[in-house]
Amino acid sequence: MKPVFKKRFVFIAKSMLWSMLLYVVLMLAFNWDDVNNKVKSSNPITVMSNITSPQTPEANNPAAIPPSIAHNMGFAEKIITLARNISGIIGIAIK
Secondary structure, three states: OOHHHHHHHHHHHHHHHHHHHHHHHHHHHHOHHHHHHHHHOOOOOOOOOOOOOOOOOHHHOHHHOOHHHHOOOOHHHHHHHHHHHHHHHHHHHHO
């Protein structure tokens, strides 16, 4: 191996190891309850419910859909909306 390539490879490998260590430490810190429950094989939160009547989801109820998304867009409106979204994303990426 060339010395420059070897130095870069070692740097990248060390960086990846430190990143992995930081990720593991942060996940253990933020999700300690979940990790502890998994290690102990216990689940203290068990939700049980008895449903006697079938419930219809709100998606099947047209009255529950907000009027702002209830209308169908035409082809031209879809293209204009897509162009606005793309231009907004490009504008944010350039800044």
